[in-house]
Amino acid sequence: MAKFDxxxxxxxxxxxxxxxxxxxxxxxxxxxAIHAALDASxxxxxxxxxxxxxxxxxxxxxxxxxxxxHTACAAVAPLLRxxxxxxxxFVDKGLDLLHLYLLADGRWRESGLRLPSAREGLATHAQxxxxxxxxxxxxxxxxxxxxxxxxxxxxxxxxxxx
Numbered sequence: 376m377a378k379f380d381x382x383x384x385x386x387x388x389x390x391x392x393x394x395x396x397x398x399x400x401x402x403x404x405x406x407x408a409i410h411a412a413l414d415a416s417x418x419x420x421x422x423x424x425x426x427x428x429x430x431x432x433x434x435x436x437x438x439x440x441x442x443x444x445h446t447a448c449a450a451v452a453p454l455l456r457x458x459x460x461x462x463x464x465f466v467d468k469g470l471d472l473l474h475l476y477l478l479a480d481g482r483w484r485e486s487g488l489r490l491p492s493a494r495e496g497l498a499t500h501a502q503x504x505x506x507x508x509x510x511x512x513x514x515x516x517x518x519x520x521x522x523x524x525x526x527x528x529x530x531x532x533x534x535x536x537x
Contacts, residue, residue: 390460451483
């Protein structure tokens with residue numbers, strides 16, 4: 376049985392200037408080129424999901440190898456002109472290391488993040504490190520969520536008056 380220690384999540388966004396037909400042509404070009412680049416870099420089980428204004432890609436790698444990621448980025452970046460930009464996130468399945476690649480205008484840039492263990496992350500010294508800061512998210516109240524969607528003005532549905 377094959378063992379894959381790394382997973383890629385990619386997201387490529389099309390510019391608003393692309394017509395529908397141009398977008399379909401660019402998408403076909405990108406799927407072929409990205410598939411070839413990932414395959415040549417050791418990617419397996421490559422899956423594409425078009426979402427209308429973007430293209431998602433997911434695949435696995437046997438190992439979390441930075442050199443393979445660089446090879447893939449070097450092959451994909453030249454295809455990303457002003458009408459498409461992308462991000463590729465390589466996740467070590469042990470959750471020790473993340474590599475994020477930003478791709479646009481024929482260039483790519485890398486950023487890596489080594490993740491602490493749970494105990495290290497919960498320790499006092501880690502909480503003071505802004506790179507490890509936990510950003511809380513807020514959940515809107517149910518009425519506020521309905522109001523944003525325009526349903527019932529944010530009020531619970533009831534029997535009609537009358």
